[in-house]
Amino acid sequence: MRAVAISAGRRLQGSTSASLLLATVAALAVGALLIVIVGVDPVDAYRSVWEGSVGSLDALAQTSLRMAPLLIMAVGLIPALRAGVFTIGSEGQFGIGALTAGLAVLGVAPHLPAWLAIVTGALAGAGGGLVWAIGPALLRAFLGIDEILTTFAFNFMATFLLLWLLNGPARGKDAFLVQTSPTPEDTWLPTLGDTVANIGLLLLPALVLAMVAFGRTPGGYRVRLYGAQPSLAAAAGARHWRVVVLSMLVAGAAAGIAGWIQIAGVDRAVFGSVFRGYGYLALALVALGRGQVAPTVLGAILFAGLQTGSEAMQLGVGISADFVFVMQGLVLYLMAFRGGRGREL
Amino acid sequence: MSWLLADLAAVFTVGTLASGVRLAVPTALAAIGEAISQRAGVFNLGIEGMMMVGAFTGFAVASGSGSEALGMLAGGAGGAALAILMAAGSVWRGTNIIVTGFALVLLGQGLANLLYAQNQESLKTFEPLGEVGFGPLADIPVVGPVLFAQNAVFYAALVLAVAVALLLARTRFGLEADACGADPAAAVAKGVDVRRTRTLAVLAAGLFAGLGGAAITVGSVGNYGSNITAGKGFVALALVAVARNRIGWVLVAALLFGTLEASQARLQDVDGIPVELLPAVPWVAVVLALLGLAIAHVVRLRRAA
Numbered sequence: 001m002r003a004v005a006i007s008a009g010r011r012l013q014g015s016t017s018a019s020l021l022l023a024t025v026a027a028l029a030v031g032a033l034l035i036v037i038v039g040v041d042p043v044d045a046y047r048s049v050w051e052g053s054v055g056s057l058d059a060l061a062q063t064s065l066r067m068a069p070l071l072i073m074a075v076g077l078i079p080a081l082r083a084g085v086f087t088i089g090s091e092g093q094f095g096i097g098a099l100t101a102g103l104a105v106l107g108v109a110p111h112l113p114a115w116l117a118i119v120t121g122a123l124a125g126a127g128g129g130l131v132w133a134i135g136p137a138l139l140r141a142f143l144g145i146d147e148i149l150t151t152f153a154f155n156f157m158a159t160f161l162l163l164w165l166l167n168g169p170a171r172g173k174d175a176f177l178v179q180t181s182p183t184p185e186d187t188w189l190p191t192l193g194d195t196v197a198n199i200g201l202l203l204l205p206a207l208v209l210a211m212v213a214f215g216r217t218p219g220g221y222r223v224r225l226y227g228a229q230p231s232l233a234a235a236a237g238a239r240h241w242r243v244v245v246l247s248m249l250v251a252g253a254a255a256g257i258a259g260w261i262q263i264a265g266v267d268r269a270v271f272g273s274v275f276r277g278y279g280y281l282a283l284a285l286v287a288l289g290r291g292q293v294a295p296t297v298l299g300a301i302l303f304a305g306l307q308t309g310s311e312a313m314q315l316g317v318g319i320s321a322d323f324v325f326v327m328q329g330l331v332l333y334l335m336a337f338r339g340g341r342g343r344e345l
Numbered sequence: 346m347s348w349l350l351a352d353l354a355a356v357f358t359v360g361t362l363a364s365g366v367r368l369a370v371p372t373a374l375a376a377i378g379e380a381i382s383q384r385a386g387v388f389n390l391g392i393e394g395m396m397m398v399g400a401f402t403g404f405a406v407a408s409g410s411g412s413e414a415l416g417m418l419a420g421g422a423g424g425a426a427l428a429i430l431m432a433a434g435s436v437w438r439g440t441n442i443i444v445t446g447f448a449l450v451l452l453g454q455g456l457a458n459l460l461y462a463q464n465q466e467s468l469k470t471f472e473p474l475g476e477v478g479f480g481p482l483a484d485i486p487v488v489g490p491v492l493f494a495q496n497a498v499f500y501a502a503l504v505l506a507v508a509v510a511l512l513l514a515r516t517r518f519g520l521e522a523d524a525c526g527a528d529p530a531a532a533v534a535k536g537v538d539v540r541r542t543r544t545l546a547v548l549a550a551g552l553f554a555g556l557g558g559a560a561i562t563v564g565s566v567g568n569y570g571s572n573i574t575a576g577k578g579f580v581a582l583a584l585v586a587v588a589r590n591r592i593g594w595v596l597v598a599a600l601l602f603g604t605l606e607a608s609q610a611r612l613q614d615v616d617g618i619p620v621e622l623l624p625a626v627p628w629v630a631v632v633l634a635l636l637g638l639a640i641a642h643v644v645r646l647r648r649a650a
Contacts, residue, residue, distance in 0.1 A: 038463040088443060135632075143639040148388075148443065149586055150635060153628040156579065164621035277451075284444045320462035322571075325455025329394075332448035333430065336440040 016288070016295040019338050020331070024302055027330035034326065035319060045317050052312020053305035059312070061195035065266050067304035068200055069094065069258035073282035074296045075211050076254020079220070080247040081283075082291040084227035087248050089136055089151030090255040091279025092158030093129035097256025099162055100128030102263045102270035103170060105183045114186035121187065122260050129256020130249050132158060137248035141241040147248070159275060166272045178272035189265040198265040207254075212293050223247060227291075255279060281328065288335045303328055356611040362604060363490045367565065369603025370499050371396070371557040371574070375581035376599055377502075377509050378424075378553025380590045384513060385546035386526035390446025391431050392554045393578030394453020399424035399555025401457035404562035404569040408468045416563040417498065417556060424555020425548050427453050432547040436540055450578075458571045473567035474498060498564040505553075510592040522546055526590075554578060583627035587634050602627055 032042040053063050073090045080087050104124030109117045136150040163178060165171075172181030189198035214220045226233035226243045234240065258278070263270060281303055289295035310324035375396055382389040402423030407416025431449055434440040461468070474496040476483075482493040513519035521542045524532035529539050557577070562569050584602065588594035605623055612618050 034459075038459075086443065139632075139636065139639070143636070143643065145635050145639050150632055152579075153583065153631045156576075156583075156628040157625045160622050160625040164619050167621055168619070280447050284447055287441055287444050320459045322455045322458040322462060325451045326459060327455075329448045329450070329452030329455055332444060333434065333452065336444045336448065337434050337438055340438045340440060 016290055016292060016339075017298050019335055020288070020295050020299055020302070023331045023334035023338065026334050027327050030330055031323065031327055034323075038319060040317050040319055045313055045319060048313045048316030049306075049309030052316070053307075053309035057195055059308060061192075061197035063301075063304045063308045064197045064201050066307045067300050068204060068265065069262050070278045070282055070285075070304055071204055071297065071300035072207060072258040072261065073251075073255045073279055074286050074300055075207050075293070076251045076257075077283055077286045078211055078291050078293065078296065079214070079223050080251045081286050082220075082227050083223045083243050083247045084230075085140070085147060085244055085247050086287075087133070087136065087147050087151045087251055088280065088283050089133060089147075089154050089248075090251060090258075090282055091275060091277065092151070092155035093132045093252045093255035094259045094262075094279050095158045095162050095275050096132040097125040097129035097259030098263050098267075098274045099165065099170070099259070099270050100256070101125030101260035102180050102183060105187050105264070106181060109184045109187050114184075117184075117187045118189070118264060121264055122257060125256040125258075125260025125263070126253040127256065129259060130253040132256075133248050133252025137245045137252075140248070141244040155279070162270075162274070163272050166270065170270070172269065175269075180270045182269045183263065187264065188268055189261070200261045200265045203261075208293060208297060215293070224291075284332045288332065288339060302331075352615045356608050356615065357604075359487050359490055361607045361611065362487075363494065365604030365607035366491055366499065366600065367495060367603070368606045369599040370495075370502050370564065371560040372577045372581050372584065372602065373506070373596055373599035374502050374557035374560055375554045375578055376584045376588075376595045377506055377592060378550035378557070379581050379585045380588070380592060380595050381509060381513070381522065381553070382546045382550035383585055384519075384526050384590050385522040385543045386529060387431075387435060387543055387547050387550075388442055388446070389428075389431060389547060389550050390443055390582070391427065391449030391453065392446075392550065392581055393574060393576065394450040395424040395427045395431075395551045395554035396558035396574040396578040397453045397457040397572070398427050399558030400562045400573050401461055401558075401569055402555070403559025405460075405464070405468060407559075407563045408471060411471070413474050413497075413563050417501075417559050420559020420563065421552045421555040424553070424558060425551040428548050428551020428554075431551065432544045436543045436547060454572065457569075461569050461571070468569070470568040473565050474563065496564055498560045502556075502560070505556075506592055506596055513592065518542070518545070554581075557581070580624075580627055583631045586631045587627065589634075598627075 028046070032046070035042040035045045052059050054060055073094060077087070077090060101121040101124050105117055105121040108120050112120065132154060136147050136154055139145040139150055140147040166178045166180065170180055172179055175181065189200050191198050192201065215224075222233055222236055222238035223243055225236055226238050230240065233243070259274070262274065267274065282300070285299035285303070286296050289299060306324050306327050310321045310327070313319050313323065314321040375392055379389055379392050399420035403416045403420025406419035407413050410416070427449055430452075431445060434445040435442045476494045477497055477500060479493040483489045485493070513522065521532070521537045524535065524537050525539045525542050525546075532539050558574055561573055561577075566573070580602065584595055584598040588598045605626060609620050609623050612620050612623070
């Protein structure tokens with residue numbers, strides 16, 4: 001039975017990636033229409049999208065910076081979505097992880113060697129994200145409270161908690177914006193060659209491989225079984241509360257690490273504006289990718305490219321970078337529409 | 346302690362209450378629509394995007410035509426137009442409701458901000474709607490400034506709220522919507538056209554969200570700005586969750602939150618109150634309400650056993 005399930009999974013995986021590409025092409029076509037309406041040549045516009053996202057080594061490096069947090073969060077969400085746990089809390093866990101990572105680095109940097117401060121930041125980020133996931137996880141596992149609304153609520157609580165802390169107790173001296181002090185330069189993630197990309201990028205293949213491997217362990221099998229049929233999973237030795245709590249905590253820790261990589265690799269301080277909607281994008285990608293690894297990775301690359309491409313398009317041909325939200329919204333909508341009923345998780 | 350009470354008394358004045366009512370209008374409109382949709386069993390996360398589209402179409406039409414009334418109508422139509430996509434996906438195609446709703450948040454925000462950014466020069470700002478004159482009624486202490494010195498959108502919203510409450514409680518549509526929300530399979534068995542009912546409910550949600558967006562741009566600002574709804578659609582989701590889809594409680598929740606919002610600026614001067622945390626209040630309330638319901642459920646089960 002398992003072999004059948006796996007081969008069926010492979011077939012669907014192929015079609016999900018194809019569906020993502022198809023949705024992207026369709027969205028770009030609608031986007032071209034929109035570009036014409038606002039009075040710009042779509043060929044020029046899309047040339048600057050291409051050049052700004054993947055057209056050069058620098059562009060690729062910029063895209064990688066946006067891809068990293070998105071991909072880390074998405075990979076971390078895979079077990080939860082496979083188990084049928086629809087946590088939409090990555091956004092808040094990302095912000096809390098960024099905050100704890102940033103504060104930890106600022107705290108320990110004067111006392112520890114730089115590499116140890118970096119590791120401390122990563123652990124603190126993971127811990128912060130994990131802690132922010134505990135409440136909704138326990139409420140779902142032991143009281144049966146729907147995780148969608150609670151995780152959503154925790155996202156907003158995180159937003160306002162961050163604003164309060166960064167305006168008050170955690171605000172950096174002499175900071176003009178709502179932010180902490182900048183983190184010391186030796187705690188920034190080292191860059192790769194002459195580009196802005198950093199070594200955090202090397203973490204991604206490891207995480208992806210780890211998730212592929214997890215899917216082949218008995219634990220990974222029980223998670224999928226739980227998602228398909230909880231009573232059957234219980235007979236196979238999966239405990240309800242363990243599947244729910246652990247999968248939600250894994251998602252939380254991953255989102256926290258994504259927050260850390262944003263701070264250590266890009267922002268270099270914790271800003272009140274750290275929230276970028278990556279958490280929701282990651283969730284949508286995993287949900288539409290039916291919890292599979294390949295379409296999730298493909299989607300993270302695509303969405304990051306759309307992001308940097310749209311920024312380049314704003315500079316190049318003067319179309320507002322809000323274009324990226326139209327594109328991402330269209331891709332997600334069309335992909336969900338093509339999937340339709342019964343192809344959901 | 347007495348100094349704190351004195352400070353708080355200075356914050357919660359009639360003026361705060363009056364501007365609280367004003368601030369509550371857009372959120373209340375969106376929340377009324379969301380309640381209709383959720384009564385029919387459709388959790389409409391796209392509401393924020395629908396508000397954004399309504400805010401933009403309302404502003405653009407009012408700016409171009411010079412008519413605030415036309416602007417409000419265009420706002421409602423804009424929100425409903427985006428809601429067509431929600432209905433097509435989640436009701437007719439059976440797509441994942443969270444992903445589809447989120448996609449429409451992105452699409453609505455993106456379209457509204459983009460179209461504004463590209464047409465900013467040609468769109469003129471205008472004076473927002475003024476107060477409706479009620480003559481001496483506005484001079485009544487407390488009640489006057491709070492209830493009789495608001496703009497036309499406020500009174501329209503009140504009428505609409507009563508109409509929706511009656512629609513849900515007294516008409517066939519209301520009963521069918523509740524049936525679709527409670528148990529769609531049973532509703533089908535009883536001959537209810539679930540898709541049709543849900544489609545109408547989702548379109549109504551879009552209409553009200555669009556009106557809510559236009560209430561900001563046409564009703565109180567006379568301008569548009571990037572992300573002008575600032576998450577009010579999400580706040581509406583929280584209010585509906587706390588009010589458990591009942592229109593009366595939705596209005597109470599919206600008023601309470603509007604007053605909290607209005608007091609925020611003045612609370613800044615009161616020591617010891619973290620004003621940045623005040624917007625989190627509805628979300629804490631959502632979690633506490635869900636917790637309360639779950640505990641009550643467990644207690645009932647224990648008693649029964």
